Amino acid sequence: MVSSDQLPKNYDFAVVEERWRNTWRDEDHYFDRNSKKPQFVIDTPPPYPTGNFHIGNALNWCYIDFFARYKRMKGYNVMFPQGWDCHGLPTEVKVEELNHITKNDVSREEFRKMCRELTEKNIEQMRLTLRRMAFSTDWSNEYITMTPKYYSKTQLSFLRMLKSGYIYQDEHPANYCTRCETAIAFAEVTYEDRETQLNFFDFDGVEIATTRPELLVACVAVAVHPADDRYHNLKGKSLKVPLFGNSVPIVQDEAVDPKFGSGAVMICTFGDKQDVHWWKQHNLPLRKAIDRKGKMTEISGKYTGLSTTECRKAILLDMKAAGILKKQEKLEQRVGTCWRCKTPIEILSGRQWFIRIKQQEIRDAAHQIKWYPQHMLLRMENWIDQMEWDWCISRQRIFATPIPVWFCTKCGEIVVPDEKDLPCDPTLTKPMHSCPKCGGNEFKGEEDVLDTWMDSSISVLNVTGWDGSGKPKLFPAQIRPQGHDIIRTWAFYSILRSVALTGSKPWDQILVNGMVLGEDGFKMSKSRGNVIVPEELVGRYGADALRQWAATGAALGSDIMFSWNDVIAASRFQTKMWNIARFALIQLEKEGIDENAPVTALTDRWLLARLSDTVASVSAAMENYEFDEALKGIREFAWDVLADNYIELAKGRLYSEGASRKSACRVLYAAYDTLCRMLAPFIPYFAEECYSYLNKGSVHKQPWVAFTYDDVAARAEGDLLVKVVAEVRKYKHDNGLALNAPLGKFTVYAPHTVNDEGDTARTLNADVHWRTDKAHLDKVVSGIDFNRSVVGPTFRKDAGAFMEAVKALPAEELAHPLKTIKVNGKDLDVPENAFTPKYSYVEEGAKVDVITIGDVIVTIAQ
């Protein structure tokens, strides 16, 4: 134990946190591949290296660190790797901005290099934040998806899935962002409500309503319901497209809603998913009207080269001029937009790579995983159920994992590298063999690259050591922690890829956390000015305070609103805990620690019983990842049970000498040691600091608390005693007495006596008698409370006389409501609620005050 002289009076988080950060060693958190302990591998989310570790990341990582530290204390061999998901558009855009170039100004390789350099710099910055937050990261298992080591695994997984038929390429419509100039997957489409215009126009004698007149040139058919009598005569006929003049067939389809507009709709390639469906169903031709930059193609005649918005305006003007625009109505519409830049997506047909979605096998694997909280599984199921299209994995970008494929220029055959030759950039190299089909030696490397989710969806395979040679030894991981916003992407894709590549589920458990909202309850955004930066918070209140906020802010899976008050409360708790620690350390230093000293006094036994309850409930909460419950339980014990009740009760004994003091010190030690260990996962700096004064070694190397103490009587009697003390303190307060003011004789009538070794008497400064017999109390009227707001208005000038008359009544008449009373010779009606008699009690001839607590009666001599 460290001498209490060295104990600073105040807890200075800045000094303490920095000191421990410089003391702790990375090696202590390395996963041990030779360990005999059970493994606990975490499939940590690899954040996008923007350079800023945002508050949502912080919440996510706090949860991970809570259970990583807890599991280590529980004897697990924990792997808490740190990944970085590098590839993607935001970095490309940033590089363009910073260097004042566009990606086409330099070579692909040069551009990639610039992206890599920026990413490295950002990662370095984010590592510092991770360290400051005291996350117990396993840096020996760090991975960076843009490194050849990692992306050769992404490429290997591509080749394996190509071979097993999961991956195919096809000329097929896909969601496309014309601003990002790339295909995107359905999971990356977000929906926004917008107001648009529904335009009714004459289509060769049939009325058509459309929100996208610019697609008129891409019209390939007009569809009507087969049972719609209005169009019977049109069956098998064709119509002339207005303004363009080409002919399109009339097709009949059950999916047309005859009640919408005129009941006739135009099918364009492509306005929406329904168009794609009809286009396939009726084997219609393809008319590509919009190119990858969002401009009208040359089939658009005079509109060629216009943007879709310009074209829409021009066509509407021309329709008006031609007299075929009949009316326009406002329409609320849900528009699919690009999740990164919010540009409305187009459905464009082109050659893309796809992964086949086998719904049933993903559903089966999802069901074999334990979901925390359970209801998040439903979200996954809903997403699986609505999957209609395969996953488009090709992107027309640069900073990404290359698709390891060449095309034979002679016969078009797809040629792939040998697995041993990975990684490979087919735009820079040639295959080692000639074309297996035609023997040709001319190839064109695939320029499309892979969706970033193709990198990150094998994170679990990477951390468990997958190299293609079967199921890795560490697979499946024990847990995947992530936010609910990426269930349909990261969770979904990871399950898909695990099943496709290993035949099994990726993890035993998945833990889904909520999102962090600003103090105003809205999503944090720069424009709202409600963004909280973790570094700012840590600078003002320390990492431990932020970690407490993360733990207590919300139940698992619920969104959590940021609140400075919660952070301040966290910091106050640390101040309180520090005061408790100092008090305990000074006592323990005087007495020495004797873990075997007999525990005698009731309050001591009571504290151990309550400590045992707390350990049980906190441990159960930790097992279920209910961090809010766990930390609340610890705080309540420390603050209410230990500080406000126990220490107040035991102080007298601690300030005296003898066996009773030894008993109290032993209990203080148990509480102190247990609190340090239970707090270690949540506030690692603070717990380490407190523990360092108590014992040698790091609290983070101690086992999780296994403390149990069973004493039913002590729990019940102690609870009663604490209640009595609390009620009497309240009585003192209500009667304007100081808390330490002497109270005189004080009797507790309880079902059984309690031997508290004088704790109650000392705490209350009273002469306490515990009795088990029945209290003999005489009730006497000691006064009357008049309700002046009733008496005054009712009796006016007679009010005084009325009150005198009431006071003169015998006690038994006061207790029962009277109908009338004689005042100045008149019988007056007594209104309801005019007065209440006040009683006082007499016990053995002396006046006493009485407090009732359940079936316990306390009398205090006046």
Ligand SMILES: [Zn+2]
């Ligand atoms: Zn976009």
Ligand SMILES: [Zn+2]
């Ligand atoms: Zn060939």
